[in-house]
């Protein structure tokens with residue numbers, strides 16, 4: 001099969017690495033990729049959001065499958081346009097991608113299907129939202145309805161904070177059109193788990209799980225980022241919880257999407273909070289996570305292209321998806337100053353050593369020619385994810401950090417507590433005194 005991957009981050013490097021091992025692969029391209037993807041694939045200079053450019057590349061190469069990494073081309077309808085041209089694609093249609101592109105859409109699906117989620121109210125008019133807040137003084141979560149690159153969520157303790165967050169979205173236009181509608185949600189508490197399922201429109205695969213770290217600094221301090229690290233499988237997971245999440249969340253949502261005439265094909269990613277009342281959904285994403293892909297794709301034992309074609313064609317019942325339970329920990333190295341402003345163009349050293357217990361996935365990297373030689377330089381805020389694997393999470397973590405310390409570039413920054421469960425309090429279920437749950 002000739003395959004084109006759309007995207008340029010660590011997730012897409014992990015996809016390229018895993019797809020390059022498929023027995024069905026003959027040629028691989030990535031649009032537009034990074035220095036890491038060029039080890040397995042030919043990078044095509046077309047931006048992931050340039051739907052017309054991706055369509056033109058998919059036709060001219062030509063390819064047998066397009067694998068779409070990020071949410072924006074999915075929400076722009078890339079899969080619909082490819083399907084119209086007869087080119088198979090892995091990922092949901094524009095209508096099904098609404099599960100991520102509109103938080104109110106996802107919440108309404110969940111409410112109608114009886115899926116556990118926070119109580120919520122949707123406002124399209126700022127005055128209505130502010131009137132509501134006059135009568136609701138407690139903590140609330142204010143969310144821009146649309147895609148806001150992970151930045152549209154404010155956790156507010158008071159009505160004043162909530163009102164300010166509403167105004168930011170609706171008047172100041174902090175998130176553009178994404179903030180024209182806001183969702184006010186009940187604030188839940190509990191540890192979080194990311195859950196992934198391959199879906200073929202009707203059926204879902206065995207679940208894969210991971211945890212990610214969104215804040216910049218150790219201990220969960222500092223600003224939100226696109227993710228500073230991850231590990232898989234998730235701790236606090238069990239066969240009983242998998243059964244409950246499948247029965248109460250994943251299957252009813254996939255069924256509801258099919259019943260609406262917008263069947264879900266691709267990876268469905270549920271961000272779940274383990275509350276004292278059981279698992280509840282904080283968000284759905286219409287794709288694999290980043291940096292979760294970098295620790296989840298190494299667990300995929302089944303042939304990735306066969307799984308993706310089964311998702312496209314509705315064939316998951318004949319294609320069991322097998323996940324390994326080997327522990328993986330991934331630490332993200334970022335440019336100093338990220339997620340605000342940062343400099344790029346710094347040489348990255350220490351990438352060469354091969355090591356079977358670690359993997360290095362690139363994101364913001366590029367090749368720079370100097371004289372007759374080329375070197376890898378930083379080219380974005382999120383630079384690399386260094387992954388360690390092991391028989392225990394502790395071993396995976398030590399291997400990731402040992403490998404990371406051999407890599408350097410000017411102003412590199414990373415968290416030191418990724419996958420360190422000794423310093424992170426993650427307990428679930430809560431003690432019997434805290435809950436009526438048996």
Ligand code: AMP
Nearest residue numbers: 118141153185186187188189271282283
């Ligand atoms: P989202 O983009 O919806 O996943 O939200 C980003 C982060 O905000 C989540 O990973 C949670 O840590 C937090 N969050 C979102 N919704 C809620 C909620 N209803 N209650 C508590 N925390 C939330």
Ligand code: GLY
Nearest residue numbers: 212227289290291
């Ligand atoms: N790791 C969070 C995301 O990919 O949205």
